[in-house]
Amino acid sequence: QDMVNPANNSTVEAKAAFEKECKETVELLYNYPCIVSWVLFNEGWGAYDQERLAKWMKDLDGTRLLNGHSGAAIVGGRVDDLQPFKEKTVNSDIIDVHSYPPPAIPPAIAGKAQVLGEFGGIAVSLEGHLWDPLKAGFGYGDVVNPGQMKRNYSQMTDSLIVFEKQGLSASIYTQPFDVEGEQNGLITYDRELIKIPVEDYRQINARLWPTTANYAAVTKGFKAVVADSVSRSLAERVEEYKSGNRDSAFLFNLSLLAKKEKDTACASEVSNEYVKQLSPQNFYTKSTLIYITMFLFSTKDEYFNMFFTEPDKINQVMGKNYAERVVMSLIAKDYINPYTNDENVDWEKIESTVSEKFGELGKERVWGNRMLYYAERQKWDSMTIYYKRYFDKSIGRSFLHVNNMSWAVFEHSSDTEALNTAEKAMKYDIDNYTGKEAFAIDTYANLLYKLGRKEEAISWQEKAVVLSNNERSYVENLSKMKAGKPTWPTN
16 A cells, blocks of 8 residues: 655645645555555655654554555665665655666665666557547557557566566566556456456466466456457558448547557558548547647648637637647757758758748747757857747747756856846746756756846745755755855856
């Protein structure tokens, strides 16, 4: 049983509420025999006072195992430093890692069971059995077919057999069923299709845990149909389309399959056929506009001009700047990205061509790409020029990470106009998106400080320190601000 993770702001009040609710959860569920382990911090979300709270929870209920910090990260499959793992598992019975998609084994720490708390997540998307067919369901790695999934699942099981000999005590595959936004289950969201025959699952699992060979009776009367027995290939469906099938449901599913199989030409043609069948009252709806967006591969596509010339009509349904973001991403794909991969970029020619075709919106996107180009090459003077031009226009719809770009301006520019633009961009970002993120508050405070607004800066930096649970760099910046010292590089 996981505890509900603490609030991100980690205030004194939030911590008190978290500890109160942890105690209530244990007291409520203490006599449920299905619970064999309490999980204090899932993947460390909101973690604080690890040592104290792990001991406290063991004192609350010493009859169960304690997983104090599930999902401690392993990077690149190697563990060179045990200390972080010891800190995350102090007073715990388990060391638990999450590894996607291939399994991994946590390092051995005396007195703690080695557990692979999550792995796998192989994505198989089966049309007609998705929570929302217009949303790309999440999974780890590329989407594969059921046959590939079986091979991958089998290979992962072979890895677990090796890990068991090395000390692995438990492993948990993600996950039994597809859920709303994820297509990485063994069975579809509606429980109608099983992606691998249950007997195959059983035989593969039996290599790791022989007891599963005796579980045939459990699936007697199992009603889920095997996916491969009902699915048809893209080639078969294209032949049906060429033979004249224009049923709207058929076109809808065929277009999605063609996109998944990366057959762009087929996906574009079939999706256009589907959209032409829609009645006028169903055209400017959220689901239809999401669908059309999925099949906009180029500025030359049939429905691009609708987004370019009727943004207000689309944004009224989809939200502010939706149409502009779609248009600018396609402009970049066709007219900017192919010509900016080397050091000798003719930016003036690119800007002239794009501006002539797409006006101010095109020019805005060129400025954004040009800013990023200079930032990647650490040409800070040029980057600052295009930062100001871009963010004076694009506040609220930037395709770039506002904080990262603004921090670069803070560190490398003394241009007051650019710093003022960065302050406005960060304030908008905080007000609308990142108001509870310590990194954003820190950036905003540092910009205020560099602009000479010391008292405001200190007030905001104090918020960043609290939000970050006293992150060292934020505390150091606060000290420098109070002492009147630069918080930016001076050499």
